[in-house]
Amino acid sequence: MCNKLTSTYTRPLPRNTAGPSRHPTATSRDPHLYPINLDGCDKILGFTQGATRVAAIVSSLAALAGTYLCTRDLYGKGKALLVTAILSLSPLLVQNTGQGYSENLVLLLFVATLWAILRSLERPWFIVAAGLLAGLGYLAKSSM
Secondary structure, three states: OOOOOOOOOOOOOOOOOOOOOOOOOOOOOOOOHHHHHHHHHHHHHOOOHHHHHHHHHHHHHHHHHHHHHHHHHHHOHHHHHHHHHHHHOOHHHHHHHHHOOOHHHHHHHHHHHHHHHHHHOOOOOHHHHHHHHHHHHHHHOOOO
16 A cells, blocks of 8 residues: 555646545544644645655654743753654654655644643643643554
């Protein structure tokens, strides 16, 4: 079903640009948040492969920012910068960003969930945000 050049979520360019964009229909076993994320980029940038890459890059950069915030709260600014730099050089993160996979969005939501859990130790109402982010993480990749 997948080959080296395309992924499950990388959509081909439309053949008829005059008609409405046709996305693959989601089944009950498919994650739902990632196609919604792509639809938002499609509305802004058009239905292109570039829009998919922009969505992956934005998710990846946001995941790096979330990693920095989470690590900063635990260990301080210097170690947070080091961990974020090491993560940014991770071959898996670079590959997933280039392929347009949903793993960047999953990483973003996972790190944001951890950050909200850490914040809930000082402010208990952050646990509600952690639960919401964990639910969104499940919707981004239901096989987690």
